[in-house]
Amino acid sequence: MQQSPHSPQSQSVSASAIESAAQLSNLQQTYAVIPRVRPNTPLLDSIDAPSDLKTFTTTQLITLADELRLFLLYSAGQSGGHFGANLGVVELTIALHYLLDTPQDQIVWDVGHQAYAHKVLTGRREQLGSIRSKDGLTAFPERAESVYDTFGVGHSSTSISAGLGMSLALRYQGCAQTVACIIGDGAMTGGMAFEAMNDAVQQDADLLVILNDNDMSISCSIGGFSRHLATLWESGYQVDISETGEPVLCHRPDMQGFDRRKRHKEMRDVPQLEDNLFKAIGFTYFGPFDGHNIPELLRVLSLAKRVSGPVLVHIYTTKGKGFAPAELDPVGYHAISKLPVEDDETKPKVADTSVAKAPKNKPALKYSQVFGQFLCDKAAEDDKLLAITPAMEEGSGMIDFARHFPARFFDVAIAEQHAVTLAAGMATQGVKPIVAIYSTFLQRGYDQLIHDVALQNLDVTFAIDRAGLVGEDGATHAGVFDFAFLRCVPNMVIAAPKDENECYHLLNTCYDYEGCTAVRYPRGVGTGAVIEQPAQIYKIGEAVVESVLGSNDAPKKLALLVFGTMMTTAQHAAEAIVNGDTESEYQVHVVNMRWVKPLDTNLLEALLAKGITHIATLEEHVITGGAGSAVNEYLLNESAAFKRTRPVIYNMGIPDRFIAHGSQAQQLADCGLSVDGVSKQLRQLLS
Incomplete structure (x- = not known):
């Protein structure tokens, strides 16, 4: 030297x-x-x-x-x-x-x-x-x-x-x-x-x-x-x-x-x-x-x-x-959290409506815990299930699975590329591998996902954790590109659950599907939704209308298409718009799209037939190439009804820049994705 x-x-x-x-x-x-x-x-x-x-x-x-x-x-x-x-x-x-x-x-x-x-x-x-x-x-x-x-x-x-x-x-x-x-x-x-x-x-x-x-x-x-x-x-x-x-x-x-x-x-x-x-x-x-x-x-x-x-x-x-x-x-x-303030109990609590909170007296599960529960439940009934992680056993919620099913648990160390191709090799032999991986780390195994899994249409399920903004870890760990880099790959099926219960059942649905699938869910706790049993199998590519707010006679009708866990924010924003207008000027259809690929194009056509004048998409993902872009592509290229009625279309998501560290609530607010931020964007759209 x-x-x-x-x-x-x-x-x-x-x-x-x-x-x-x-x-x-x-x-x-x-x-x-x-x-x-x-x-x-x-x-x-x-x-x-x-x-x-x-x-x-x-x-x-x-x-x-x-x-x-x-x-x-x-x-x-x-x-x-x-x-x-x-x-x-x-x-x-x-x-x-x-x-x-x-x-x-x-x-x-x-x-x-x-x-x-x-x-x-x-x-x-x-x-x-x-x-x-x-x-x-x-x-x-x-x-x-x-x-x-x-x-x-x-x-x-x-x-x-x-x-x-x-x-x-x-x-x-x-x-x-x-x-x-x-x-x-x-x-x-x-x-x-x-x-x-x-x-x-x-x-x-x-x-x-x-x-x-x-x-x-x-x-x-x-x-x-x-x-x-x-x-x-x-x-x-x-x-x-x-x-x-x-x-x-x-x-x-x-x-x-x-x-x-x-x-x-x-x-x-x-x-x-x-x-x-x-x-x-x-x-x-x-x-x-x-x-x-x-x-x-x-x-x-x-x-x-x-x-x-x-x-x-x-x-x-x-x-x-x-x-x-x-x-x-x-x-x-x-890593540790900061020490609690010693007199916390005596301080008044300030409500935070920027992100979804769990209902009182209902302890909310972390999404990683939901995945861990699904793994153990499914492995108990299906001996073909094998699980792989690149050195994220604890973070991905796999501790119980590793303890109860050690012969079916594979920690491959910090080797994301190997993890993906290992799963591909397993899938050729009649078993059903699940790869538990953070969104930001799946980026490292992208070539393997395309060439070794999707090209061969192998039966591999990707459980993608830490999707969306991740708070204090900042831009290096944010999982905000996965819709874009996954949906352009042929043979991929991509699910985006709205809450813990839907996450559990979408994991089950994608596992049941014979082909390459991905379920994408965020870091941290959910809304407190109770996981219903037994496990369900949803129809792939079918969205759900969660609510219709406002009068059928309203002159402006908005379809708010929501992908993933922004659903609670969307509901609050829709209520704020409709309830804030005394003349009932707006009607809002809040739609849980549930699937990024394939899209529910039948529902999109049904909404257009109802006289929708405005369409807005909402996702915790970059706007460029995201799920909203998938909606745009269908409507502009394939929908005759859209070309005839020409509703206004608008995409909400993360802007084209790296989002600096801060609390998740601060990051969402910075991107205009808090309840107030979404409400403001929708009012501007409808005006």
Whole structure:
């Protein structure tokens, strides 16, 4: 790795400095309670930019780690957000910004769950409490937010590709800057990471990859790669770095007295570190090292960044490090909500009519829970059902299914492309696979959906979670493009349920259908609708008129065509329009379209025959190419009645821009999709 010409000589860490600080390496504090009051952090408060770290002693850096971790605990309590991963990389973040000369040197984070400490050390300390809030800091690194955020992220397994691109561009321009990519063991299961590593070796690029191995992505890391990392760690050996940069095999100091056979019964006694996967690819491999030992990190990274060619430093960390509850439950503390206000019970509650709320005394299910309930119910009666997820067992509501039907549950790690084609292969053998996947992540498996599933018209059901706007996670995780990229694919059937009950029965309907289908539902809780039993099978392509408001004699008649869970908003908006007009000028037909593909064209023709003068479509999806566009295409190209009567048509949805983070209610209001926003748009249409 070429040394950056900007890096100060003072950052060359001497062996004597390391030795003098070695006794302090385990002094980091462990906390049990999230503080409600801003903690005293004098060292942290003195840092306005990474350059302020350069004068710190190793002892001060260790103290700084305590302060930074405590500050992150406090901030997470105030704003919520990603939690465990951030606590786990405190020491690594400090070491990187101490050794590198950012922003000239490039630090590339993968996924971005772990970048809060990075934000604090790069001038955003006092803004951290605004993270994930409207007009506040983003939940992930974003180039527009800071010059220290070198690459925008949100999806996993991208850092090595992006970092390699930076390294090659810098080399072409004759710049000798360090590029360091931080990637977790979970993200390393994504095939894109291996594609990038293969190319880095081919290009002989100067690239420093730091593998942060905490044996825990969002779910538990699984598969052969995870076992390989465990073998490297449990061997009791490490590949250390000599002062000349050469690999040296030695015993790892933290493994004294460790009985490897108790931890891994099948592991060989002979260490295989010199034949590990990374070296086989062509990387120079060092590790594994303790990622919480600041003196050790400083020594290792200061040597590793001087080694030329592609280098991988393997460190092991503890997710949730320093907060005892998170260390015990890293999955539960992957992300947290902000602490409740202590006197919440005494404060008056303000009604929020911008989004649908559950009726009182009826606990509403999350849509992921509805899917999980359907999976278990259907699997109990049909042994052909198999379920696949790309590392989203908990988020997709599949925990109970995995426990009750382990032989029929397949977590393929962060490999969306593989998940889709795996399902296609299963479907050729007479079983009925269901792929549970977030809308934003299905984008990564799009070619496989077209080529491997739809082209062959295979019997695969896609349960698409987190569709629509997702609130604080922002634009990187919004599922607002799926109608557009699905409905243009031949053989696809696409359902959009209005509530939890309809979601359950549409899942059953699409599962029963022999072909490729998708059921698209949002994040969070529904309206409190009770799931009726037994499971029903709806007629595919048949919409439902939910209500007709206003007089048949009204001169203006509106057909409000609703796709998905905007139905409650549509009903309230329609009532506001009709009830607000004392002369009964308007009649509104509120239609639950239920299916994006195929459309209920028979119903559209029936509405036109009733003298509809205005048509409006409503969806929580981008307007461009969305379900409303499908209505437009039919009416303009195929409907003789539309060409004869020429009603006014208008589409409501998400505008042609990425929607910034904030609460879901704020995002909907920003798009004109709150009750008030929809009412206003409809009044303008009818006027």
